[in-house]
Amino acid sequence: MKIVKKAIIPAAGLGTRFLPATKAMPKEMLPIVDRPTIEYIVEEAILSGIEDIIIVTGKGKRAIEDHFDRNFELEQHLKEKGKLDLLEKVNKSSNVNIHYIRQKEPKGLGHAIWCARKFIGNEPFAVLLGDDIVQANVPCTKQLIAQYEQTGSSIIGVQHVSYEETERYGIIDPINNKDRVYRVRKFIEKPKLGSAPSNLAIMGRYVLTPEIFTFLECQEAGAGGEIQLTDAIQKLNEIQQVYAYNFDGKRFDVGEKLGFILTTIEFALHNEELASDVRKMLQRFQNNSSKSTLLEGIH
Template sequence: MPETAPTPGRKPIRKAVFPVAGLGTRFLPATKAIPKELLPIVDRPLIQYAVDEAREAGIEQMIFVTGRGKTALVENFDIAFELEATMKERGKDLSVLDPTRFRPGDLITVRQQEPMGLGHAIWCARAIVGDEPFAILLPDELMWGKPGCMKQMVEAYNEVGGNLVSVLEVPHDQVSSYGVIDPGAASGALTEVKGLVEKPPVDQAPSNKIVSGRYILQPEVMKTLETQGKGAGGEIQLTDAMAKMIGNQPFHAVTFEGKRYDCGSKTGFVEATLALALERDDMGAEVRAIAERLLAE
């Protein structure tokens, strides 16, 4: 999709919300003292991949919705004076830390005091989002592609506006684990969204196109979330709030051209680490040799 500018009068996507309040219990004991989002995929924390993706898409302000025990997540993006002074004194290259730097005011945090669901986490950022359209990136979903998933979505937003979700096709027997779209007319990577269903039974799923952790939403979703009741799992579901916006505003899905790694699971985390290591010029050949040796044993 060629790079485009927003249609005149359409607000650009400047802000992104990162829901990072979860406890990461699936990764205990590794996450007892370290936020899951700081666990490394090769040599970069998981959260860094999502932040870099947002930056590539032109997003300026990152909003972290955090919880108790997540201070290290914010400190990761602060200036480490002692570390940098020591590295400088020893002649080390400081550019490796550049991705962890924000301009003052470009990183904002809010607290989600209770684990009431993804929709509630997004609603916690309402005052910062204000009256602007905004992006949402779920760091557990490592979306790997060139250009990145959010950049692909921003390009689509500049074309059609409204609300967008990223989607991927999965085998039909897996749809009950995800939010699924009811698709309408399609044109290239864009598909009209006629409805959204959270974790439908396999025989009732309207498609095999799953929502894959990236969103661009209009600010009106915050008003819907304010009175949103509990849905699947006894939590306030973002999917339910988005479904209510369909028909009132344009709503499309963008089929992501790239790969998705579910880093919310241990196997997905290992898969992402191996896949990204294999792509690296500085280590890919060595990692491939190690993998082949292990498989042969």
């Protein structure tokens, strides 16, 4: 069995939920405190043992390539100023073996994965989506790789969501489970509200066998008129058992505005430099809000 050493990070989306900020800046470069979201994803891949990463980009995404490139002028400036801690952080994001390919048309996640097929070849690979940041003692992707090494099959990362949220996600129809590993009857992309067979949602982490490209090659449009990865996974599941794994860790949704704001606040509360001031500010907001409520009641 081949070892998982390659990963795909799709980053070609238009980021319409964050317009107008993403008109000129890739949504993957929006910062959580002081680090762009995509850096958290790349770091997880590296900590999971991934050696080669391919980022699937699109038009206007050059800033991602620049971020993971060397900036000798900046590095020299930081060195001269004695800002060695910042220099270390800057170098950390450039010492990564990253490749790039463009998705020339916005045809969906499945198509973005298909674009990287020549880079992957005949090897198993990981996929990490940038809308989800996962904090865990053992990196999420590493957990999935460990399960792949036990089963020899594709495995999809899932967690529970409320049934009201199931229409936003790919959902699994589980047959049974053992030690957080589920055999799956069916993978369903964004089921209509009230029709989901479970509340176990696909959370943007996958380890897939190369056979998935056979089904992505068909280029069949699914939900939203796009080529959906979940549809291809279901077809793969019909000929080769695909498992789901309820991974351990806290998942942060940074793909929509409220989740992005809440994630930024929580990460700031764990930042040594900012935590104290942020707590004071939040307490001040809470006190002001309570006073406003009291005054509204009086009037």
